[in-house]
Amino acid sequence: YSLSPCYVSLALYKCLYGRAHPTNLQHHRHYTSGESSGAAKVVAVGLVTLGSSIGGTVLYAKWDPKFRTAVEKNIPYSDWLLGMALGPNPYSPVTAHKKQVSKFITPKYPTTPPDHLNGSLLCSLNSVLCFCVSEECKECHHHGDTPVPAMVEAVDSMTEGPLKERPAEEVTARLAQQEQEDQDILASVSASLEESLASSAKTTLQAIGAQEAALQAIGSHTHKLKEAMEAEVPPDQKSAQWRDLETALAERRSTVNDAGAALLKARDALDSLRSVIDKAKESKVAAVQPLVLAAEENLHSMVVDLDQAVTKVQSAESEAKIVSQYTELVNEAKRQFQKELSSLTPEIQANWKGLTGKLSADDLNALIAHAHRRIDQLNRELAEQRVREQVHIEAALEQQKLEDQKALDKAVHTATQHSKEEARLEQERKLSELREVMEAEMRTQLRRQAAAHTDHLRDILKVQEQELRSEAEQMLEQETHYRQLTQEQLDNFTLDMNAAYARLKGMEEAIDSHVIAEEEARKAHQLWLSVEALSYTLKTAGSDLPTKPLESAVQAIQDSCCNNEFALALASALPEESLRRGVYSEASLRSRFNSLRSMVRRVALIDESHNSLYQYFLSYLQAALLFEEKQAMPPTQLTNEDLDPFKLLSYASYCLEHEDLELAAKFVNQLRGEARRVVQDWLTEARLTLETRQVVTLLSAYANAVGLGTTQAP
Amino acid sequence: MADEHGRKWDRCLADTAVKTVTGISVGIVLSVLFFKRRTWPVSLGSGMGLGMGYSNCQHDFRSPYLLHGNMVKDQ
Numbered sequence: 001y002s003l004s005p006c007y008v009s010l011a012l013y014k015c016l017y018g019r020a021h022p023t024n025l026q027h028h029r030h031y032t033s034g035e036s037s038g039a040a041k042v043v044a045v046g047l048v049t050l051g052s053s054i055g056g057t058v059l060y061a062k063w064d065p066k067f068r069t070a071v072e073k074n075i076p077y078s079d080w081l082l083g084m085a086l087g088p089n090p091y092s093p094v095t096a097h098k099k100q101v102s103k104f105i106t107p108k109y110p111t112t113p114p115d116h117l118n119g120s121l122l123c124s125l126n127s128v129l130c131f132c133v134s135e136e137c138k139e140c141h142h143h144g145d146t147p148v149p150a151m152v153e154a155v156d157s158m159t160e161g162p163l164k165e166r167p168a169e170e171v172t173a174r175l176a177q178q179e180q181e182d183q184d185i186l187a188s189v190s191a192s193l194e195e196s197l198a199s200s201a202k203t204t205l206q207a208i209g210a211q212e213a214a215l216q217a218i219g220s221h222t223h224k225l226k227e228a229m230e231a232e233v234p235p236d237q238k239s240a241q242w243r244d245l246e247t248a249l250a251e252r253r254s255t256v257n258d259a260g261a262a263l264l265k266a267r268d269a270l271d272s273l274r275s276v277i278d279k280a281k282e283s284k285v286a287a288v289q290p291l292v293l294a295a296e297e298n299l300h301s302m303v304v305d306l307d308q309a310v311t312k313v314q315s316a317e318s319e320a321k322i323v324s325q326y327t328e329l330v331n332e333a334k335r336q337f338q339k340e341l342s343s344l345t346p347e348i349q350a351n352w353k354g355l356t357g358k359l360s361a362d363d364l365n366a367l368i369a370h371a372h373r374r375i376d377q378l379n380r381e382l383a384e385q386r387v388r389e390q391v392h393i394e395a396a397l398e399q400q401k402l403e404d405q406k407a408l409d410k411a412v413h414t415a416t417q418h419s420k421e422e423a424r425l426e427q428e429r430k431l432s433e434l435r436e437v438m439e440a441e442m443r444t445q446l447r448r449q450a451a452a453h454t455d456h457l458r459d460i461l462k463v464q465e466q467e468l469r470s471e472a473e474q475m476l477e478q479e480t481h482y483r484q485l486t487q488e489q490l491d492n493f494t495l496d497m498n499a500a501y502a503r504l505k506g507m508e509e510a511i512d513s514h515v516i517a518e519e520e521a522r523k524a525h526q527l528w529l530s531v532e533a534l535s536y537t538l539k540t541a542g543s544d545l546p547t548k549p550l551e552s553a554v555q556a557i558q559d560s561c562c563n564n565e566f567a568l569a570l571a572s573a574l575p576e577e578s579l580r581r582g583v584y585s586e587a588s589l590r591s592r593f594n595s596l597r598s599m600v601r602r603v604a605l606i607d608e609s610h611n612s613l614y615q616y617f618l619s620y621l622q623a624a625l626l627f628e629e630k631q632a633m634p635p636t637q638l639t640n641e642d643l644d645p646f647k648l649l650s651y652a653s654y655c656l657e658h659e660d661l662e663l664a665a666k667f668v669n670q671l672r673g674e675a676r677r678v679v680q681d682w683l684t685e686a687r688l689t690l691e692t693r694q695v696v697t698l699l700s701a702y703a704n705a706v707g708l709g710t711t712q713a714p
Numbered sequence: 715m716a717d718e719h720g721r722k723w724d725r726c727l728a729d730t731a732v733k734t735v736t737g738i739s740v741g742i743v744l745s746v747l748f749f750k751r752r753t754w755p756v757s758l759g760s761g762m763g764l765g766m767g768y769s770n771c772q773h774d775f776r777s778p779y780l781l782h783g784n785m786v787k788d789q
Contacts, residue, residue: 599719603719612772677719678718
C-alpha cells in the first residue's frame, strides 16, 4: 500500500507551512544553504565512491586471480590497468599459450658438418625433436638419412655371430637345389651342343657337297679341255666345243667359289662348335662329359671329312693346272708353226689338208724344203733337249721333291693332329667309363653297408620287442587283478550312493515344496505387516497436523509385494498429496469444519452471478439473523429445498458427528458459489483422506485374504 | 481458501481506509488553498476515497468469477 503520495503531500505541506513559520527558518536555511553546496558535495561523494570502488577491485584482484580474470574478461581495458598495477596475470590462459610457443621457436640448433656420423645423427635427432621450420634443419634431414642406414647396416653385420652348422633340412634342400641346377645346366648344355652340332654338321655337309661339286666341275673341265686339245673334229663342232669349254670353265670357277665360301662357313661353324664344347667342358657337372665327348668325336670326324674333301679338290686343281699348262704349250707350238707356215706361204690358209690341187711344184718344193729344215731344227732341238734332259729332270725332280715334302709335311701335320685328337677322345672315353664303373661299385658297397645296418637294427629291435612284451604281459596281469578289486568296490559304492541319492532327492523335494509354501506365507505376512504399517501411519495424525508422509510405508508395500499386481495397483492408486504430505485425520477435519461453518454461513448468499458488496452485507445480515439446527439428520433422498446451504451444513455436521466423513463430504459438495470456494480446501482434504482410507482398507482386506489363503496347504 | 476470504476483507478495509484518509487530506488541502476553507472539497475527497475503496473491494471479491479475455493478434 503505497503511502508515498501521503508522504509527499505531507512533506509538501510542511515545506509550504514551513515558509510561513519562522521557527522552521533555521531548518530551511540549512536546507537552502545545503542545497546550493549539495552539488559539490554530490560530486565529491561520487568521486570518492568511484575511487574506493576501483581501489577495492584492484586489491581484491590481487588477492583472488579468478576474480581478476573475470574482471579482465568482462571490462575492457581493465587488464591493462590491472597489469600496470599488479603485474601480469599468472593464471591467464592466453599468455601461457604464448609462452609455450616461444619456448619451442627460440632455440636454434647449430648445424654440424654432415660428414661426421655423430654430428649427422645428432642433427637428425634434433630435426626429429624440434619444429623443422628453419632451413638448416631441412638439410640435416637430407644428410641424416644417408648415414643412418649405413650405420644400421654396420650394426647388423656386427650383430651376426659365428657361422653355425646348417640344419639337415637345409642341407637336403641345398642338395636338391643343386641337383636341380645341375639338371638345368645339363639340359641347357646338351641343347646348345645339339644345336651347334646340327648346324655345324649341316654346314660341313654343305661344304663337302660344294667341294664335291667343285671336284666334278674341275674334272669335267679338264676332260673337256683334253678332248678339245687332242680330238680332230670339224671346225663348226670345234667352235661348239670351245664354247662348251668356256661354259665349263665358268662353271668350274663358280663352283670353286661356292666351295670356298661353303668351306669358310663350315670352318666357322666348326670353330663355334669347338668354343661351345670348351665352354661345356668348363662346367663341373659330371653328366655333361659323355655328351661333350660325343660332340668332340663328331667334330673330329667332320673336320676330317672336310680336310679330305679339300685335299681332293686341291689335287684335282693341281691336275687341272698341269692340263691347262699342257694346253697352253700345245697352243703356243701351234701358233708358232702357223706363223712359220704363214711366213713361208702367205697365201695358204691354216688348213692345208684339203689343198692338194692348188699348190704348184715350187710351193711344194719350198714347203718340202721348209719341212726338211724344220725337221733338222727339231732334230737338233731334240738332241739338245736330250742333253739337257737330265738337268731338267733333276731340277724338276728337286722341285717335285720340295713340293712333295711340303705336301707330306702338311699331310703329316694334319694326320698327327687328327691322331692326337683321336687319342685324346679315346682317353676321355676310357676315363668316363672308368668313372662310371667306380661309381657303380661304390654304390653297391654303400648299399651293402646299408643293408647290413638295417639287418642289425632289425635284430636288436626284435630282441627288445621280446623283452618289452614279457614285461607288458606281467604288468597287464597285475593291472587286471587290481582293476577287478576296484570294480567291486566301485559297484558297492555306487549302490550305496544311488540309495542315498534317491533319499536326498526325496528330501529336497519336500523341502522345496515347504520352502515355496513358506515363501508364500512370508510374503503374505510381509504384505500384511506393511499394510498394517500403512494403516498405523494414518493414525499418526496430530490434532491439526497431517500424518507423516505415507511415501515410505507405500514404498515398503511395493517392495513386499513386487509380483502381486492387485496390491501394486492399489498401492499406486494412492493420491500424490497423501504420499508427499500425508492426510489429515477425521477429527481435525471435523474441527476445521466447525470453524468453516460460520464462514460459510456468512457468505451463504453469494453465488456466482451478482456479488456486490451490498450482497455481502445482506449475506452477513442473514447469517446474523438466521438460526438453523446444529445437526440435522439427512434424509435418504435430497429434494431441491435441501440444497440450501444452512441445511446442508447441518446435515454435514450430523454426518461428521456420526463418523461418516463420506456423506458429509457429499453434502458439502453441494454448496455453490462463494460458500463452495470457501470450503474448497476442506473438501479436497476430505477427499484425500477418504481416498487414502479407502485404499488402505482395500489393501488390508486383501492382505488378510492372502494371509488366510496361505495357511492352507497347497 | 477459507483464509482467502478473511485476507480479502483485510485488504479491502485497509485500502478503503487509506483512500478515504487520502481523499480527506486532499480535500482539506484543496479547500485551504483554493476554496477558501469550505467543507465541500473535504467531503468530496472523502467520498471519492470511499468510493474508490468500495469499488476496489467489490472488484476484488468478484475477481474469481470475472472472466478475462485475451485478444489474439493475427500474426
